[in-house]
Amino acid sequence: MGRSTSAVRLSRALSVLPQHTLEDRRELVGLLASACKGADLVVNSVLTRPYHLLVEDPTPWAAVCLIPQSSTDAFPAFGAPSLPLGPRYHRLTHVARRQWEWHCARGSVNRVRRDGGLGPLGLRSPLRAMGASNPILYPFSPSLVPPPADWPAHCHMTGFWYWDRTTWQPPADLRAFVENGTPPVVFTMGSLWPLYRRYGVLRMTWEAVRKAGRRMVFAGSRYGEELPPGVFQVDEVDHRWLFPRASCVIHHGGLGTMSQALRAGIPQMSVPALVDQPYFAERLTALGVASAPVPLAGLSASKFAASLDECLGNPDLVRRAAHVARSVRAEPGVARGAEVVESWVDAGCPGG
Structure with missing residues (x-):
């Protein structure tokens, strides 16, 4: 069976990265x-x-x-x-x-x-x-x-090893957006955002979030892109403050981001691409705190929307995430x- 077009595009994107x-x-x-x-x-x-x-x-x-x-x-x-x-x-x-x-x-x-x-x-x-x-x-x-x-x-x-910043305070406009309405969906792809951006993931995410009747906080650089009224963009944010105020977190499956979501006790959805991300994405789903992962290779709007609907609509994910969070918070x-x-x-x- 041949590789999908998305998988080929991802392979080509990775091939241009600097090689030692x-x-x-x-x-x-x-x-x-x-x-x-x-x-x-x-x-x-x-x-x-x-x-x-x-x-x-x-x-x-x-x-x-x-x-x-x-x-x-x-x-x-x-x-x-x-x-x-x-x-x-x-x-x-x-x-x-x-x-x-x-x-x-x-x-x-x-x-x-x-x-x-x-x-x-x-x-x-x-x-x-x-x-x-x-x-x-x-x-x-x-x-x-x-x-x-x-x-x-x-x-x-x-x-998990957490770096808890004691001096960080949310900007007033971010606080107002988050607290004046239903808990938003948080979308963040960490340091790999430039790679994900090439695949139109931001637009796909917003369309799925909009159809679900939700708002969204996008943590990452917009690179000049215009954002619709229901999306708040922030370049940098303390996950410890933001995640507990969210309905769910969509991320790339990186260890740091998912560990913060686990501690926050909220459902997760992952779009893994590289190295350890597919492994941890599968572990989150097996743990019962995340919807089915949607790999970047082969990504489609229908798969993305289905996973997000599960993440937002499955009460078992909410209960399990809260249970796991209690264990994670107790680990020094x-x-x-x-x-x-x-x-x-x-x-x-x-x-x-």
Whole structure:
């Protein structure tokens, strides 16, 4: 079966994004190694990995991952096909993913090591230490992703990490719009809004919201577009203030936006496009707090409107969202993450 026209357009749009060359990766490894030189501990993200720590004597490190990546029999590695082949297949996909990631980075790491007078590292992926001997922190709620029982001992699902701004105040016109009428639908695509804009998603969203008899707050840049009377546009807004005042949130499936909606206890609808977004969109629907996701590839006005109608009209989503919110609010995500790292350092970074 051939790909849809929308899927082809999305593929072409992504193909024009800047691509890192081998020299770019080598330079990045070198810069990170220099920045971390002499550190007592490094906490790296999923974007940096611990590669830069391998170019000299190892520095103790912990990792933060935004998608579940630890080896398990319970489900396949992120990006691997979901095949009915059982636990051994699941475990094998995790090993293969670690080896593939190391294959992509090994040349850059070893080039920097040779420049520093060190010998090259072998084929076995050092990323297997993530969660086994080195802590790996997952900054999301076990309500959303129940941690498998066979995860390594140093895997920690902490709860979401929130940045709560104490000084932010809503503009007077935004407050008036939100509070003088029925709770609006909130539409936000985060940092990927330029990509979504190319597909006319704003107009499609407003048409569906209008047909549902609702108002809308659009969080994002309008790029000169004229907005109808029922839409309020704001470039930047504190989700902690806005989301509890909304009827539902339409978003791209990003971890930060959906975590704020989960804490607010309101139904969600997702339009995922890239990387972790389809995964989290499916998890939200399985959790019972979101309508069926509408992927950007293959997006149509009818699918969009049907999902929004479900999001606004299904009382089970409202009840379930309120229930999950109580659990999410009780999880001390940032404090738990800090406690894990501090305890590991206090214990002498065993295995690190």
